[in-house]
Amino acid sequence: MLNIMMITLKGIFRDRVFQGIMVLTVLFLFIPSAASLSMRQVPELSITLSLSLISFILLLLSVFLGATSLWKDMERRYTFSVLSLPISRSSYLLGRFFGLALFLVLTAAFLGTAACLVIKVTSGIYPPDRPVVWSWLVLAIVFATLKYILLVGVALLLSTVSTSFFLPIFGTICAFLASGITQQVYEYVNSPAAAEAVPPLLKPIVALLYYLLPNLSGFDLKVNAIYSMAPNLVGLGITAGYFVAYTSILLGAAALLFNRREMK
């Protein structure tokens, strides 16, 4: 499994998709001048732009690399040669997942360092009203990384049942969009205001989707990092636990499905 993990990592660094997406890091250079357009919150804007850029790059990487990783192997018939070795399908799949996860961690560390430099420069030129709390900034990047690792899990699960890359890519994007609003929809449907407006049948459907789809809004700590507001540490602990539990379910299901999959 460790070998598969390292091979995955090496493969990604050679991948054109990765190199293309990483060109976006050039945008970090423009953040200080873009942030200076703000009237009253230049350092806050530089944090917003840095975190948004990190989030966007990680999203692209997790969707395009996570969703195409298995598909590419099968398309190139690489899976056959690997699986003929004394290695189980599960360890192959888990190796791929942990390789991708490690890659996201490394990328986030690199992007996070770039972001810290950019924010240090802007907050040096325009001192913020509320000092930047670096530990919360790091925490926001860590939780963003966890979010996209979980998304890679979704992409891999969809890859195990799909024969093309359409379902994994578009399915992951849809899951990502839905995961940001499930909380809102769930709360609305269960609010007294919606009691009359929402048909009773919709309630259990919404509840089912709410528990079934990943809830990624809890991983978003941008506001805490941008405006230096203390996050709820107990809540973060629960969120980290949620990440472990949900990812285990995804990987378990993916491994089961992959084991039963017919390879032609």
Place this chain on the structure above:
Amino acid sequence: MKRIPAPAILLVSGLLAYCLLISPFVQYMRNKPIEEKLGFVPSVKLIKPFSADQKELVGVSLVMKVLMYYGGVIDRVTSSPELAEQADLQGMSRLLHGAVQLDPYNMDAYYFAQGFLTWDARQFKVANDLLEYGMKYRKWDWYLPFFSGFNHAYFLKDYAKAAELYKRAGDLSGVNLYKSLAGRYMQESGQTELAIVYLTAMDKNEKNPAMKKSYQTRLKAFREVRRIEVARDLFSQKHRALPASVDQLVKTGLLRPVPVDPYGGRFYLEEDGKVKSTSKFAFPVTKGETSNAGH
């Protein structure tokens, strides 16, 4: 003769057409009516789910859109007042309200809304409601109660509420001036000074050129008004009667140099001695009556 390949013909004709069209196209885009530039932005209810985890960024982009647009309007107004178009204040307000729904902590949105909703749009309640909404989130920020306190005192003459808000601003900022503002300048006679203190605070940290220009012009106008008021008070102390006109103050030597209204108007005294200007402290506009920021 060798035939020129079709793709080459296509490329060359495309390039030629581009060169011919690019200049009029740029001209057309530059001169587009301002209303069209602010453009249509879908409802926040729709933007929210689609902005996924980038709500703060989308909020910022809405504020920037309004800011760029306003910068364009101010530039046109100051360079050629007679051709100036009226700013779409309602559209600006709608976008800023959208921005704070996406990111209720975005200070630029509150600050900018306060700037034009009060002096220009005269929508004091809308401005105060927005500031009230912001205070629920930015609990540490003294600017919001400071803005709201000013609106209550200066525009709405609700001195009790203003005193309460100024006290809150004073507690948060640790600056006693804001606490004393409530008591000191709440009478009609202190209104000009109140406006000068407010505008100075606004101008102090302003970096945006359009906003800075707008504040400095207004500040200049209020400082001139204050000079006239001081001269008027001296005159009435001396002669036990109000002066008949601003000219009389100049002629008696109490007002030197002659006051100039940066908005291009002429100062005059009302019957009760109040200082006014024919410009109503706003640049002329061609249609409607946006800015009649009274004094």
